[in-house]
Amino acid sequence: MGKNIIEYRDLSIIHSHQKVLENFNLIIKEGEKVLIRGKSGTGKSTLFLCLLGLMRPSKGDVYFKDLPVNGNSVSVVRTKIAYVPQDVDVGRDSVNEFFDTIFSYNAVGFTPDFEKIQRLLEWFELDDSILKKEFKSLSGGEKQRIILILSLLLERNVFLLDEPTSSLDSSLKSKVVDYFVNDPSLTVVVISHDPQWEREGLRVVDIPNK
Amino acid sequence: MAEINLIQNIGVSGFIFCALLLILPFMVSYYFKLGIIKKSVIIVSRMSFQLFLTGLLLTVVFDINNPLINVLWVFVMLFFATYTILEGTDFKTGPFLPTMLILFSIANILVLFYFTGFIIKLDDIFEARYLIPIAGMLMGNSLRANIVALNDFYQDVKNNEQRYLYRLCVGASKKEALFPYMQRSMLSSLKPTLANMATMGIVFLPGMMTGQILGGVDPILAIKYQITIMVAIFVTTVLGVLICVIVVVEKGFDDYDLMVEDIKKV
Numbered sequence: 001m002g003k004n005i006i007e008y009r010d011l012s013i014i015h016s017h018q019k020v021l022e023n024f025n026l027i028i029k030e031g032e033k034v035l036i037r038g039k040s041g042t043g044k045s046t047l048f049l050c051l052l053g054l055m056r057p058s059k060g061d062v063y064f065k066d067l068p069v070n071g072n073s074v075s076v077v078r079t080k081i082a083y084v085p086q087d088v089d090v091g092r093d094s095v096n097e098f099f100d101t102i103f104s105y106n107a108v109g110f111t112p113d114f115e116k117i118q119r120l121l122e123w124f125e126l127d128d129s130i131l132k133k134e135f136k137s138l139s140g141g142e143k144q145r146i147i148l149i150l151s152l153l154l155e156r157n158v159f160l161l162d163e164p165t166s167s168l169d170s171s172l173k174s175k176v177v178d179y180f181v182n183d184p185s186l187t188v189v190v191i192s193h194d195p196q197w198e199r200e201g202l203r204v205v206d207i208p209n210k
Numbered sequence: 211m212a213e214i215n216l217i218q219n220i221g222v223s224g225f226i227f228c229a230l231l232l233i234l235p236f237m238v239s240y241y242f243k244l245g246i247i248k249k250s251v252i253i254v255s256r257m258s259f260q261l262f263l264t265g266l267l268l269t270v271v272f273d274i275n276n277p278l279i280n281v282l283w284v285f286v287m288l289f290f291a292t293y294t295i296l297e298g299t300d301f302k303t304g305p306f307l308p309t310m311l312i313l314f315s316i317a318n319i320l321v322l323f324y325f326t327g328f329i330i331k332l333d334d335i336f337e338a339r340y341l342i343p344i345a346g347m348l349m350g351n352s353l354r355a356n357i358v359a360l361n362d363f364y365q366d367v368k369n370n371e372q373r374y375l376y377r378l379c380v381g382a383s384k385k386e387a388l389f390p391y392m393q394r395s396m397l398s399s400l401k402p403t404l405a406n407m408a409t410m411g412i413v414f415l416p417g418m419m420t421g422q423i424l425g426g427v428d429p430i431l432a433i434k435y436q437i438t439i440m441v442a443i444f445v446t447t448v449l450g451v452l453i454c455v456i457v458v459v460e461k462g463f464d465d466y467d468l469m470v471e472d473i474k475k476v
Contacts (some may be wrong), residue, residue: 052378052379053466053467053468054375054378054379054466054468056466070465071464071465071466072465074465074466074467075381075383075467078378078379078380078381079381081379083376083379083380085376085379087372088372088373088376089370089372089373089376090373090376091370091373091390101377102377102380102382104386105377105380105381105382105383105386106383106386107381107382107383108380108381108382150380154380154381
């Protein structure tokens with residue numbers, strides 16, 4: 001197996017005086033596909049937040065490619081990961097403006113060509129006209145697909161997907177799962193309740209109830 | 211002294227008549243049960259005392275007209291202005307005061323001496339009769355904008371924290387992710403100053419101009435002062451707002467670029 005991409009070492013998280021996670025250990029290697037399961041409130045999403053430096057663990061460490069996530073490294077770590085959260089707020093921007101903003105950032109460093117965007121829109125069964133629409137006005141499923149498209153446009157190899165398929169219809173769910181599972185170059189960690197993700201080649205990690 | 215004699219003195223009887231005017235607000239307060247009679251008596255007395263004291267001090271300072279004392283006076287004003295700004299915000303005063311004081315001093319003093327040196331071309335740019343009132347106008351008129359900028363900026367990020375955090379995750383630097391919030395708070399804090407300039411001379415005669423006209427100055431000279439001081443106030447306000455936003459960007463976020471909570475007043 002390849003290099004360590006993500007490692008949680010003795011991670012404990014206490015959130016508003018409540019233990020969310022205790023002494024959690026997990027190593028995810030390059031190219032691995034990991035499904036994280038557990039009841040809501042068991043701290044699944046906080047695993048992503050700790051890796052992205054959006055939350056500090058109460059105890060323990062998080063490593064990304066053997067680099068501890070801390071104040072010095074966090075901004076670099078963030079540029080290496082494609083994160084798909086459950087919900088994204090982009091204000092009153094249209095989809096196009098939203099993309100433009102993201103690709104204007106220095107650390108992102110490039111602008112995707114329009115053909116690639118079109119290809120992805122088609123693959124996700126969306127019409128070109130969606131680019132002109134206000135992101136806020138889109139349906140849950142449309143938003144989810146736009147965020148997935150953006151995560152793919154970023155051309156990163158590590159994906160953190162938090163319920164990425166919950167609002168998609170079942171044929172599209174399978175298509176998305178296929179895409180992420182079948183590409184050996186991608187390291188994918190997914191939190192999902194969708195049964196489509198429970199398939200061969202995916203390692204399941206159950207987060208215990210507290 | 212000839213100019214000063216042009217203005218009509220207000221005598222003891224004048225003050226008695228002035229106090230009699232207060233009966234009207236007292237009657238309103240009594241009828242509507244506003245309960246502000248006692249409060250307004252205290253506040254009017256306090257104001258009178260403060261102004262009387264300032265009048266005495268200014269008389270002495272103008273008389274001595276020593277550059278060092280004049281500049282020191284400006285610094286005392288700067289201190290109180292900075293303190294007042296921070297007291298008016300949701301932030302703890304202590305951690306912000308030193309940085310803000312230094313930055314505000316630089317901005318205000320630059321504009322102030324530019325004004326006395328290049329615009330009105332004083333022979334003595336430290337002359338108390340010009341330096342101190344102009345400094346007061348610059349600081350006093352930019353105060354509100356600074357408070358608005360400080361409060362709005364942090365609150366706006368707080369209200370839209372998820373949007374900010376997502377941008378960080380995608381790879382935006384703190385400054386890139388905060389840029390739209392900076393734009394918004396700057397615009398909203400500068401709006402009143404711009405609106406104020408737009409209506410000047412139509413809706414009201416500004417205080418400085420009124421004062422000069424009462425003092426016997428030719429209205430054309432008075433508007434020259436008014437125009438230049440308004441531009442100076444605008445510049446000071448922009449610089450002040452910029453400073454506020456920069457200080458919050460630097461002090462309001464930790465090494466993970468997350469919002470720091472304990473800089474707020476409890």
